[in-house]
Amino acid sequence: MVDIDPDDDGYDLRVGPPTVEEFQRLRALADMAERPPEGVERGLPNSVYAVRVVDTDRDPGSVPVADASVDDGEVVGMARVVGDGGSVYHVCDMAVHPAHQRRGLGTRLMRAVDRFVDDHAPSGAYVNLMGDVDGFYERFGYEETRPASKGMYRRVE
Template identity: 55%
Template sequence: MSYELRESVPDPETFVALREAAGMAPRSLEAARRGLGNTRYGVSMVATATGEPVGMARIVGDGGCVYHVCDMVVEPAHQGEGLGSRMMDALMAYVDEHAPETAYVNLMADVDGFYEQWGFERTAPASKGMYLPSE
C-alpha cells in the first residue's frame, strides 16, 4: 500500500477517531474543534488508494520559546510501514527551519526507543513531566 504525507491536520472528527483507534486518551469533538486551529504545524498520512487518513502528528506551542510534539498516531492496521518516522521527519524539518536555537522542543514519549533517533532524551532526573488529570 502507498501513502501520501499531507501538511495539514485532519478534521476534528478524524482527529478524535484516529486517537481512539490507537488507544490514546480520548479528546472530545469540542476540544478538537478548539485545539486543531492552534496547531503550529501538522501532518496527516493518507492511504493513496482510498484517501483515508491513517495517521497524524502535530506541533503546538508559542512559535518561539516552546514547541511541543503531540498527537502522533498511526492506525494499528498501518503500523510498521514507517509512517510514524515519515511524520516525525516532517515535524523535525519544520523545527529545524522555524524554531530558534534556544527553543525548548519537547514531547511525551509513549513508545520506548522511537524518538531518540531524532535526538530526544529523557528529562529525568533533571526534571520530571507532570500533568493535571481530567476528572
C-alpha cells in the same frame, strides 16, 4: 494538499490537521485517551504545525472518508506541534492506524515534524513531547528529562 515527503508507496504526507472526526478516530484506534470534541475543534486550527498521512491506495468503498473533497484517501496517521511558535514547541497527537503501522509512517511523520521545527524555531528553542513508545523518539534525538526535570500534567475537570 501537496505531498511533502514523496514516496511511491501509496501514502502521502500532507501538511494540515486532520478533521475532528479523523483525529478522534485515530486516537481511539491507537489506544490514546479520548479528547473532548469542543477542545479538539478549538485546538486543531491553533496548531503551530500539523501533518497527516493519507492512504491513497485505499479501496474507495471501504472505510468512509470524512471529507473526500479534502483528502482523496483515508487519513491513517497524524502528528501535531503546539506551542508559542518561538521558544516552546510540544510534539503531540502522534498516531498511526494499527493496520498501517510498521511501514515507516511514524518515521515520516517525525521527520516532517523535526524538519518544520528545525526550519522555524530559533536557536535554543525547547522541543518536548510525551512519548509512550520506548526507543522510537530516541532515534530522532529526543532524550528523557529525568533526573534534571520530570514531566507532569493536570487534567481540567
